Amino acid sequence: MPKTDNREEGDWLEAEPFRIKVVEPIRRTTRAERERLVEEAGFNLFSLRSEDVFIDLLTDSGTSAMSDRQWAGIMLGDEAYAGSRNFYHLQEVVEDLFGFPYVIPTHQGRGAENVLFATALGEGQYVPNNMHFDTTKAHVEHRGGIAVNLPIPEAYDPEADHPFKGDMDLAALDDFLKENGEQVALTMVTITCNSGGGQPVSMANIRGVSEICKKHGIMFIIDACRFAENAFFIKEREEGYQDRDINEIVGEIMSYADGCTISGKKDALVNIGGFLALRDEDLYQQATVWGVLFEGFPTYGGLAGRDIEAMARGLEEVTDEAYLAYRVGQVRYLAGLLDEAGVPIIKPAGGHAVYLDARRFLPHVPQERFPGQAIAVELYIEGGVRGVEIGTVLSGRDPRTGENIYPELDMVRLTIPRRVYTNRHMKAIAETVKRVYQRRDGIGGLAFEYEPPVLRHFTARFKRV
Amino acid sequence: MIYLHRREELVVVKEKQRRTAPPYKIKAVEPIAMTTRDQRWQAIEKAGYNTFLLDSKDVYIDLLTDSGTSAMSDHQWAGIMLGDEAYAGSRNWFNLEEAVKDIYGFEYVVPTHQGRGAEHLLSRILISEGDYIPGNMYFTTTRAHQELQGGIFRDVIIDEAHDPTAEHPFKGNMDIAKLEALIDEVGADRIPYVSLAVTVNMAGGQPVSMANIKAVSAVCKEHGIRLMFDATRLVENAYFIKEREEGYADTPVRDIVKEMMSYGDGCTMSGKKDCLVNIGGFLAVNDSDIYQRATQLVVVYEGMPSYGGMAGRDMEAMARGIYEMVDDHYIAHRVGQVQYLGQQLLDAGVPIVRPVGGHAVFLDARKFLAHIPQDQFPAQALAAALYVDSGVRGMERGIVSAGRKDNGEHYFPKLEMVRLTIPRRVYTDRHMDVVADSVIALYEERQKIKGLEMVYEPPTLRFFTARFQQLEKWEI
Numbered sequence: 001m002p003k004t005d006n007r008e009e010g011d012w013l014e015a016e017p018f019r020i021k022v023v024e025p026i027r028r029t030t031r032a033e034r035e036r037l038v039e040e041a042g043f044n045l046f047s048l049r050s051e052d053v054f055i056d057l058l059t060d061s062g063t064s065a066m067s068d069r070q071w072a073g074i075m076l077g078d079e080a081y082a083g084s085r086n087f088y089h090l091q092e093v094v095e096d097l098f099g100f101p102y103v104i105p106t107h108q109g110r111g112a113e114n115v116l117f118a119t120a121l122g123e124g125q126y127v128p129n130n131m132h133f134d135t136t137k138a139h140v141e142h143r144g145g146i147a148v149n150l151p152i153p154e155a156y157d158p159e160a161d162h163p164f165k166g167d168m169d170l171a172a173l174d175d176f177l178k179e180n181g182e183q184v185a186l187t188m189v190t191i192t193c194n195s196g197g198g199q200p201v202s203m204a205n206i207r208g209v210s211e212i213c214k215k216h217g218i219m220f221i222i223d224a225c226r227f228a229e230n231a232f233f234i235k236e237r238e239e240g241y242q243d244r245d246i247n248e249i250v251g252e253i254m255s256y257a258d259g260c261t262i263s264g265k266k267d268a269l270v271n272i273g274g275f276l277a278l279r280d281e282d283l284y285q286q287a288t289v290w291g292v293l294f295e296g297f298p299t300y301g302g303l304a305g306r307d308i309e310a311m312a313r314g315l316e317e318v319t320d321e322a323y324l325a326y327r328v329g330q331v332r333y334l335a336g337l338l339d340e341a342g343v344p345i346i347k348p349a350g351g352h353a354v355y356l357d358a359r360r361f362l363p364h365v366p367q368e369r370f371p372g373q374a375i376a377v378e379l380y381i382e383g384g385v386r387g388v389e390i391g392t393v394l395s396g397r398d399p400r401t402g403e404n405i406y407p408e409l410d411m412v413r414l415t416i417p418r419r420v421y422t423n424r425h426m427k428a429i430a431e432t433v434k435r436v437y438q439r440r441d442g443i444g445g446l447a448f449e450y451e452p453p454v455l456r457h458f459t460a461r462f463k464r465v
Numbered sequence: 466m467i468y469l470h471r472r473e474e475l476v477v478v479k480e481k482q483r484r485t486a487p488p489y490k491i492k493a494v495e496p497i498a499m500t501t502r503d504q505r506w507q508a509i510e511k512a513g514y515n516t517f518l519l520d521s522k523d524v525y526i527d528l529l530t531d532s533g534t535s536a537m538s539d540h541q542w543a544g545i546m547l548g549d550e551a552y553a554g555s556r557n558w559f560n561l562e563e564a565v566k567d568i569y570g571f572e573y574v575v576p577t578h579q580g581r582g583a584e585h586l587l588s589r590i591l592i593s594e595g596d597y598i599p600g601n602m603y604f605t606t607t608r609a610h611q612e613l614q615g616g617i618f619r620d621v622i623i624d625e626a627h628d629p630t631a632e633h634p635f636k637g638n639m640d641i642a643k644l645e646a647l648i649d650e651v652g653a654d655r656i657p658y659v660s661l662a663v664t665v666n667m668a669g670g671q672p673v674s675m676a677n678i679k680a681v682s683a684v685c686k687e688h689g690i691r692l693m694f695d696a697t698r699l700v701e702n703a704y705f706i707k708e709r710e711e712g713y714a715d716t717p718v719r720d721i722v723k724e725m726m727s728y729g730d731g732c733t734m735s736g737k738k739d740c741l742v743n744i745g746g747f748l749a750v751n752d753s754d755i756y757q758r759a760t761q762l763v764v765v766y767e768g769m770p771s772y773g774g775m776a777g778r779d780m781e782a783m784a785r786g787i788y789e790m791v792d793d794h795y796i797a798h799r800v801g802q803v804q805y806l807g808q809q810l811l812d813a814g815v816p817i818v819r820p821v822g823g824h825a826v827f828l829d830a831r832k833f834l835a836h837i838p839q840d841q842f843p844a845q846a847l848a849a850a851l852y853v854d855s856g857v858r859g860m861e862r863g864i865v866s867a868g869r870k871d872n873g874e875h876y877f878p879k880l881e882m883v884r885l886t887i888p889r890r891v892y893t894d895r896h897m898d899v900v901a902d903s904v905i906a907l908y909e910e911r912q913k914i915k916g917l918e919m920v921y922e923p924p925t926l927r928f929f930t931a932r933f934q935q936l937e938k939w940e941i
Contacts, residue, residue, distance in 0.1 A: 050555050292929070
């Protein structure tokens with residue numbers, strides 16, 4: 001691929017493999033306005049209006065910019081309840097790319113999880129995963145199942161530099177299946193591992209999980225939200241894959257599994273959509289019954305035809321290597337800027353976000369004063385940047401003791417939407433973080449002014465201490 | 466009210482009414498393929514005589530459903546380009562919330578990806594094992610969600626609703642005596658809410674009168690039971706009230722909608738019908754406790770309470786659709802087009818469910834194909850024959866849809882129908898003429914249509930994927 005020499009203050013990055021076709025204006029606010037707005041929002045960035053945010057890094061889910069080809073697909077929606085041509089297109093793309101012949105579209109990833117667990121998980125059964133994402137865990141638990149995380153130990157060490165920090169602990173999985181074989185509904189591997197910082201899983205590890213599952217006769221399902229980013233890391237870092245095509249790598253990953261759930265809002269480059277893909281016809285037939293109940297008729301699954309078309313087209317675009325190099329490169333670019341400035345981040349940078357290590361960032365603020373939340377608030381005040389706290393506030397309270405659950409990592413996630421912001425935006429973000437870091441000694445903690453009983457992070461209000 | 470109505474038995478025709486044209490012009494079109502009769506024979510064979518299994522591309526006029534099939538306006542499409550896809554605080558969400566509060570009048574709104582998402586939340590929050598949920602006739606997904614939570618559905622619709630020929634202006638009404646009898650039988654504390662659908666889909670899109678809504682509401686209040694609307698086609702219902710109920714002729718539909726909803730405690734809504742969108746729905750309630758619990762559940766099943774599994778652009782389209790749906794001219798045209806098709810069939814003596822409802826014309830397949838016994842699937846055969854004749858796709862709503870009892874025998878439903886559902890703003894009256902001509906032609910040679918036998922039957926929801934073949938050679 002052509003490399004343009006685009007040096008800026010000692011770093012270079014290839015220019016984006018696209019040009020901008022449609023823009024959405026964003027509003028600059030003054031610092032005084034932001035001080036007022038964040039106070040009105042109770043120092044909770046979830047309560048801010050989108051229009052008051054300059055750079056929105058709350059999530060990479062559903063926030064991608066679609067291509068002109070995808071937008072053209074939006075105009076080609078066949079909204080027939082049954083037999084829509086958009087569905088057949090999606091089915092073809094999924095079978096081609098993933099090798100799974102059966103596809104049930106769902107309105108987004110959690111819909112696919114709901115259908116999967118309704119079909120395959122019984123009361124009291126276990127689901128081992130490298131690390132469950134929060135909605136996945138919620139679905140397992142709502143069905144009366146038990147979610148078990150079995151990552152390699154390095155996953156919990158923010159400074160450990162491991163190329164595949166999302167790997168599952170194979171020995172632990174083997175032991176677990178040996179002990180609980182009968183009571184395990186299925187094994188999942190999340191690629192990339194979101195809860196662990198967007199860290200990839202190696203092909204060797206996926207192959208290993210597959211072999212162990214086969215040995216014990218357990219179904220193996222991949223949570224494939226960021227499958228293309230993961231494939232890119234494999235190509236980059238795993239021996240024997242440097243000359244392999246991304247499509248081939250994706251095909252090989254999926255060849256080890258019995259199916260996958262996916263939120264199209266990440267690597268399918270769409271604003272809404274997801275699906276469950278399966279290899280086995282019987283399982284598919286059972287799943288369609290739940291699909292109809294929770295999502296929609298099996299050929300639309302709770303999506304407009306146009307959105308199915310956009311998703312099919314997004315899947316065709318995302319495995320483009322130039323795109324993935326840009327995508328992962330942009331996240332790495334931001335991480336590099338912060339690292340150079342000495343800002344404590346989780347290393348190595350993952351595929352979709354940069355995580356600030358809040359406890360090292362604000363060592364003088366104890367966890368019960370929510371250092372991650374405090375940093376997120378200051379980033380907004382400083383530069384209109386909206387990140388999200390992934391730490392004590394998010395963890396909530398232990399339902400039995402009523403005490404705060406203190407996670408091992410208190411973090412602020414700066415999630416980069418796909419194809420939305422330029423590297424100039426990245427520099428503005430880095431500058432904002434640097435400035436906040438420089439004045440960190442003057443930043444105090446927060447306390448609850450109002451704390452809702454559940455999912456407190458969405459609607460809580462805070463005050464400065 | 467200036468649409469031509471020929472339903473004298475229900476409507477007092479005001480002097481000589483002039484014909485009107487649709488209150489919109491066409492801005493974008495979607496070409497449809499014309500097929501030959503041979504091609505259609507091949508397609509229906511390939512689909513096992515099940516219209517659900519036809520590819521959309523092989524269908525000329527698609528009357529399978531009015532759900533999600535509407536044509537959006539240019540104003541809505543402009544909204545599609547204004548999607549704010551932020552996870553939290555999207556401006557489209559604020560617009561949607563405001564539109565629902567403004568038009569429906571409920572305090573709290575929880576968005577969902579479509580209607581069944583809202584039904585799922587409501588059932589999960591309010592129903593406990595062994596509870597009874599009275600309703601004016603079942604609907605497939607609604608009842609399935611009630612039963613999933615251990616609830617028991619009880620049909621308390623008036624008797625006329627089950628008789629396809631009974632003329633009644635508000636055939637969707639609840640039978641107050643049946644409702645009270647149920648309350649006496651099981652006790653108000655075993656009834657978490659009364660589910661009132663406006664209009665009633667399975668009865669043929671039949672409306673509920675304002676007087677009936679008030680009466681149901683009064684009974685509910687007396688016994689401390691919540692009244693929840695299935696508001697999917699509430700505007701069509703409001704239009705029937707305007708047309709047929711004394712005192713509402715000069716009331717704008719928008720005000721009728723507001724009054725209807727004012728008697729209830731909340732509603733579930735599939736935006737894919739009256740809100741004129743291709744995807745979306747919501748749950749709206751007045752009770753802050755229900756709202757709080759819904760916001761917790763919606764995160765698990767749908768999405769954050771500020772988007773509920775919808776793209777920002779789709780919330781914007783729905784917010785705009787909500788204002789368009791209560792336009793008096795639009796809704797008069799909408800219901801008028803369904804009446805237009807129905808009247809042509811009535812004039813030709815084709816047996817249909819009367820009176821014609823708000824969103825569909827239902828062919829009475831038992832009478833239409835009186836020579837085919839019900840266990841040879843007359844409605845399935847009629848839907849297949851209609852497709853072969855003209856490429857029109859309807860939907861079986863009869864013995865195939867009803868499924869089997871626990872003992873393995875078919876349910877034999879009283880109503881054996883083919884539903885011809887009219888999408889909103891999609892087809893012209895010329896399309897309606899083609900549909901009418903085809904149905905009438907088939908009716909004239911109905912003896913040539915024979916029964917079917919089922920050759921593949923899935924274990925559940927068989928109507929979606931079952932396959933059939935001709936029992937004896939058709940002559941059409």
